[in-house]
Amino acid sequence: MNFLKTEDVVKQYSGHLALNKVSIEVPEGKIFGLLGPNGAGKTTLIRIINRITAPDSGSVLFDGRKSRPEDIYRIGYMPEERGLYKKMKVGEQAVYLAQLKGLSYPEARKRLVKWFEEFEIISWWNKKLEELSKGMQQKVQFIITVIHEPELLIFDEPFSGFDPVNTDRLKQEILKLKEAGRTIIFSTHNMSSVEEICDDIALINRSEVVLSGHVSEIRSRFKTNTFTLIVRSRVNPADLPPDLFSVLKLNVSDDSTELQIKKSGELSNSELLVRLAKQYEIISFTEELPSMNDIFINTVSGTNL
């Protein structure tokens, strides 16, 4: 079931179309990747979902009905440009922001103390934000995003500015949130993390959705019928059946051969494997799916032409 849906969202800024009939469907309990190059309109879409700005036309649906002002309490949002009050004490600041998300003062305090302890920053409670290191500030930022236990979490470029240790920590936290049944929208350029954690994606380019669906489905949609094949013998290219595939690469070593082949015709993978198995002792047979990175670059530069 879709937790969130946008239907034909259009947003126009003076002389510039930021979003053109953008429709996305975010399934409940999944991690949804919102991809696209800089300036494609991702942040505008996120702001519309957050009700920070209103669309010119089109609508945002929560649980199948139009989004309402109180829906913002069901969202936790970590913007790309992160910032907090520099001169304010960390704890006080977190309580304030949690209260604005609808928590009562005692409840906000109780939960925050728990989170601060878990992230081992409780001793910083009474320090001013500007005294904290960047990594610690990011931890505070994350806590503030999730403190009101929202059903939907939106992370805009969450890994920018994180060191590898903290990036991993954040990834784990995001996966934990998914386990807890939360829906997550995740906007990023970092394609490796997309393959790792996203279930579905929508690729926005030049204000329009140019690609969407399950990550695995998209990758197979873009498959080029390329396989890597390793066999236990020295292969003579002339011996290969000419009608089944073309050879892209051939690496002959002492006792094995690695080939990259491109399947031709309507042959299924199994049939191909059977034909090959008759002729050679097969060590491995892998279909090469394109990486999200390749798909991203392909799609974006393709539509740019």
Next chain:
Amino acid sequence: MSKLGIIIKREYLRRVSKKSFIILTILTPFLFVAMIAVTFWLATIKGDEVHTVAIMDTTGKYASLFKDTESYRFIHSDKSLSDYRQNPDKEITAFLTITDDLLKNPKAAALYSEKQIPGELSRMVNQVLTKQLESEKLASYDIPNLKEIIADSKVNFSIQTIKWGEDGKEGASSTMVASLVGILFTVIVFMFIMMYGAMVMQGVMEEKTNRIIEIMVSSVRPFDLMMGKIVGIGFVGLTQVFLWGILTFVLTGIGQFALGGAVDPATIGQGANMMSPAMDMTDMGSMGQTGEWLEILSTINFTEIISFFILYFIGGYLLYASVFAAIGSAVDQPEDTQQFMTPILIFMTFAFYAGMYSMENPDGPLAFWCSFIPLTSPIVMMIRLPFDVPMWQNIVSVVLLYATSIGITWLSAKIYRVGILMYGKKPNIKEMIKWVKYK
């Protein structure tokens, strides 16, 4: 607590708990009182130096008229001026020469000195000689009892200005006291709008440059955020003015007690006069007595003035603060505020001068119209209020002010909403008008 309440609370508490706020709030009344005290002290201070004046009176008629005072000692000298020129006497500041009967030859007296002759000395000499010459001249008419007749004919007249109250009561009014009260309130309103308006602008810019704004607007409406800031800072200002009022009151009380109630209203009047030379001098004379002062002060309707003061204070602040908030939201860098601040400053300065001018003529056309224009009315009306402005004018002016404030706040909120999320663009007025139309 509502969102707006939480924001107001934070904006308020954050500012009043700042050390700088506490120190400024406590120190300012002391500074203020000290400033007034120093002014009076400087005005009353007399040089403790005693100057010697040598009188060379060849007629012998006048020399005995000059009596020593605190600052001047008069000596009679038989030497001539040229003697002194050759052998300078450092002890003597000035030389008064009288060479002939002054009634016949008024030019026969002169004051010489190596330095600039103090005005006080020449005034004193004039006074003494004039008095003497007057009585000599009178005597020369040879009319019996002339002195008594003249003394009897001297009338000390000072017109009383009386305004009819609505209840038919007649009250003695004083332009000067009313002006003083007006100026005091006007300066407070003016300062308040400038100081706290700028604070609102800074606060908005801080949130924008800190980039916390995006988190804020994902939990609260931008309007709440803006209003929370304006109202919170407004309360900070009210707190400060209130504390200043109390502290000044207490300090003046202590000061008066310490001086044994010896504060002479005339001196206060003088002090005030120094600050505002435009003020009517003739009132001064009629106000020698503390009783009169209090009587005049009591004719000013303070309940009405203070109620309207609060109304104008809030309305004017709201109007300007929301404009300041819109400006703060539109710019990225403090330097860019300049182009928007200039017109506002021009308006405020104009309002201030219009107010000062209205003091001279509180019912004149400038005063009249400026007390309806919302951008100037909070300042101009405060000057006019102690002069008993007709109630209908008050009401129209307040209604206009509040209607405009609400309108401007609404407009500012629209600009604010877009502006706080705009980065890297140098905005201009045209751009901002476009923002108003955004959904």
